[in-house]
Amino acid sequence: MIAFVSGRVAAAGPDGAVIDVHGVGLTVRCTPATLAGLRVGEPAKVPTSLVVREDSLTLFGFADDDERTVFELLQTASGVGPRLALAMLAVHSPNALRRAMATEDVTTLTKVPGIGKKGAQRIVLELRDRLGGPVGDDAADLRAPSRSEPWREQVQMGLINLGWSARDADTAVDAVAADLDGTETPPVAALLRSALKKLSK
16 A cells, blocks of 8 residues: 655646656545645645556545545445545545534535435445544534535635636636535535636636
């Protein structure tokens, strides 16, 4: 297992980054929280999880060891693969997922694209004893459900890290918010893509 990668950030996009490790560019699929902390051209140390398939080797990167641990635990539930686990972490923080499991909050889980009510019930049943309760400074969790539109700050930081000015980032975020107009909020990665499209016009 590759526990982490350490090197210069060679490139970053909506879904991941390329880390230059001693002249080898490693593509790392990342959560929005991870991308928000990476800056092209600067050094970074990213906790990772390697997913091996018959036809692929995919490296997933995380903001911290806790996010990686939850990613791996989520996949122990039937029907949850790496893509869905990453989507769950794009919508909810590790502590938000722990709260949802502990309180059997099916509604919170169904906010993740690809998870219906029955799927959420199954995931809660299988994971409520494995994830445990919230850890650390839960009050400082920017993605906690009680916070209003927490995606705005993550998308803004993601755009700034990709080289856009704070003013352009604010304008793009406002445009994306206007498009939502009360509809269900998609994952942060999808919102970041939408913001990038606004800026490229």
